[in-house]
Amino acid sequence: MKKVFAVTLGILTAIGGFIDVGDFVASSQAGARFGMSLAWVLVLGVLGICVYSEMAGRVTAISNLAVFDLIRERLGPRVALVNLVAAFLVTLITLGAELGGVALALELASGVYYLLWVPVAGFVLWIALWRLKFETLERVFGLAGLTLVVFLVALPHLHPQWSSLWQQASQPVPSGSENWNTYGYFAVSLFASAMTPYEVFFFSSGGVEEKWGPDELPVMRANVFVGFPLGGLLSLGIMATAAALFHPLDAQVNSVGQAALPVAVGLGRVGLIVVILGIFAATFGAALENGLSAGYTVAQYFGWQWGKRVAPRAAARFHFVVLLAIVIGVLVLFTTIDPVQLTEFMLVFNAVILPLTYLPILVVANDREYLGDHVNGWFTNLLATIFLVILVIVSIAAIPLMIVTGMGG
Template sequence: MNLTRKILGTLAGIGPGLFAIGYTVGTGSVTSMSKAGSQFGMQLLWVLALSCFFSWILLEASGRFALCSGDTAVHGCRRHMPAGNVLAVLVVIGVVVGQWCCLSGLVGLSSSAVYEALRLFIPSLPENAYWPVLGIAAVVMATMYALLWHGGYSFFEKVLIFFVTILGLSFIVSMFIVFPPAGEVVRGFVPTVPDVPGATLMIAAFVGTTMAAPTFVVRPLLLKAKGWGAEDHRRQSIDAFSGAALMFVVSGSVMACAAGALHRRGMEIHHVLDMVQSLEPVAGRYAVALFLVGTLSAGLSSVFPAAMVAPLLISDYRNGVFDSKSKLFRILTAVACVLGLVVPVLGANPIAAQIATQVSQVFILPLVVALFIVLCNKRSIMGERRAGFWLNAGMGTALIFALVMSRNAVVALMELIAS
C-alpha cells in the first residue's frame, strides 16, 4: 500500500507531463509502432528516439516560457510576436484540425479493440460486426463527454494518471513476454531508412504521433492550471524530462512487442488487433487481454485530451485561462465527441486512415517550434532564463528535423495518392 501511494504520488507530481503522453501515446501511436515493428523490426527505433528527444527539448522550452512569462502559448504569441494574431489563429486551426482528424480513428480503433476482447472470451460473436462496434463507440464517447462535463483540471489529471498507468504496465509486461534480441534493439538506434514502399510515410507518422504540436502548445495552459509559478522551474524541468522518457519507454515497448512477436515470424500487421492475436499462442488469453486493456487505455488517454483541444486553445487565444465549466468548452467538446464517431459510422478500417491522419499533424509542427524559439529568446519575457546555447541548439535542430519530416510527409502522401 505504501509503495502504491509513492507511485501515485510520483505520477501526480508529473501531471502535466502525463498530458503529453495522453496527446502522443494513443491508438494512433500503437498502430504506427506496431505496424513498424512487425514490418521493420526495431529498425526505426532511431526515429522514435529522436522524436522523444526533441519532445523533451520543446516540453522544457514551452514550460520555461510559461513559468517566466506567466502566459500561455497562443495568448503569448498574440502579445509578443509580430503579426501575432495571424500566427495564433494559424496555430489554433492547425492543431485543432489535426487533432479532430485523428479523433475518429482513435475511437474506431478503441471500439474495435473492446469488441475483439469480447470475442476472445465469447467466440460465438461474429467477426466485423458493424452495429456492436458502433454501439461501443457511442458508449465510449458518451462516457468521455460525461467526464468532460463534470471535471476540472485536477480531475482530468487523475483520469489520465489512471489510463497512462494501465497503458504503460500493459505494454511493458507484454514486451517482456516476446522481447526481441538485444542486438536488434541496439542496431535500431543507427539511422537507416528501409528501402520499401511506405517507409517514408511510416517515419512521418512516427513524428506526427510522438513529437506532437498540441503537446507543446497546450503545456503552458496546463502548467498555469496546475498553479505552477516562478519557483517551480526545477519541478517543470523534471516533469518535461519524465514525460518525454515515459513516451519513449511506452512507445518503444509497443514496437518491441510487434518486433518480437511478429517480425521474426515474417508476419505483418494489417489490422491493429493482428498483434493481439499473435500473442495468444505465446502467453495465453490473459496476456492478450492485458494487451487489449493497454490498447483501450491508449485510445482513451488520447481521446480525452483530443476532445478538449479546441476549447482549450480558443480560451487560450482569448485570455489564456483554462475554464472547463464554460459553455464554449461544453459545446466544442460535444462537437468533438460527435466527430469521433465518423469512422465507426462509416464502418471503415481505421488503420490506414489513422496513419494518414497522424501524418497530418507534422505540418503545423515547424511553425510551433519556430514560435517557441522566438519567444524563449526574448529577454523582455524570459529575463535571465532566456534560452542559452544548448536549448537554442536543441530547438534549432528540432526545427530542421520538423521541416525535413514535413517535406517527407508531403512526398509520401503524394506517392500514396498517386498509387
C-alpha cells in the first residue's frame, strides 16, 4: 500500500512538474495560430523526453552519475566546456523566463505590475532553495502544478467544434494565412518546450539526490512513462483551449493573461483562481529546477560537492552558482524585456543545444562499463537514434527559422 502511494505520488509530481512557462507560451501560441495542427509535435516531443529521461534515469540509478558527469566523461573536458557554457547560459535565460512567468501570474492575481514582483519572486525562490528539502520542493510544486488540469476541464465548456479540432490535428499543415516557415518555427518551439534540457539535468541530478539504485528502476520508469505523457496531455489541453477560443477569431496569443483567458471564459472565477495558481506553481517549480540545474551543471563539470543533501557550507561553490543564477535571472528581467518574448528566445536556444545534451546520454546508455546488463536494448536504440536525427534537424533549423520568421512574425 505504501509502495502504491509512493508510485502514485511520484507520477502525480511528474505530471505537474512537466509544465513550465515554455509549455504555456508555445502551446497557447501554436493553438491560437494553427489550431491543433501542431499537436503531433507535442506528441513527438513527449515521446522523445520519455525515451531519453528513461535512459538518463537508468544511468543514474545504476552508476550514480548525473547527466553532466556523463557529458564531461564522454565528450572530454574541452567540448564539454563549450557544452557547459552553452547549457549554463540557456539555463540562465530559462530561469529568467520562468521567473517572468511567476511575476506575470502574480500580476494576474494582484493587478500589481509584474516587474515589481520580480525581485520578490527572486528572493522567495532563493529562500526556498536555501531552506527547503529537495523532496519538499519537488512534491509541493509538482502537485500544485496538477491544478493545470483545469485547462482540460474548461475545454468542453468552451463548446469547441470537436470535428474541426480533430480535422486540424489530422492535417499537419499550416492553415489560413500561415506559411511553412512560421509552421516550422512553432514546431521547433513546441518540440523544445517538451524536451527542454534542464528537465534531464534536474531529473538525473534529482535521482542522485534521492539515492536511486537498481531497485528504484520500476518506480522511475512509471514516473517517466505514465507521468510525462499525462503532463504532455496538460500541454495539449492548453493548446486545445487556445485552438477553441482564439483560432476561430484569428487572434494570436502574446501574453500569459491571454493563455489563462479560455479558462475564465469556460469556467468563470473559480477556474480563473485555479489556473492562476497553476501557472504560479508550474513556473515557480520550473524556476526552482532551473536554479538547481545551473548549480548542477557547473558543479558536475568540475566535480565539486553539490546537492541539497549536505549543508550549504559544505557545498559553497554550488550554492554560490545557484545564488548567482537567480541574481542574473532577476537582472535579465530588469532589462524590461517582455517575459513572453524572453520565453520565445529561451525555447529557440534550448532547441539549439538539444543534441549536445542528449547525445552523451545515448552513448553512455550503451556502455557496459557503466550499466552492465542494463544497457539499451535494440528497440530503445532505434527510437533514440531516430530522435537524435530529429534533435539535430531541430537544432540546425532553430535559428534560421527564428530569423526568417522574425520570431514567428
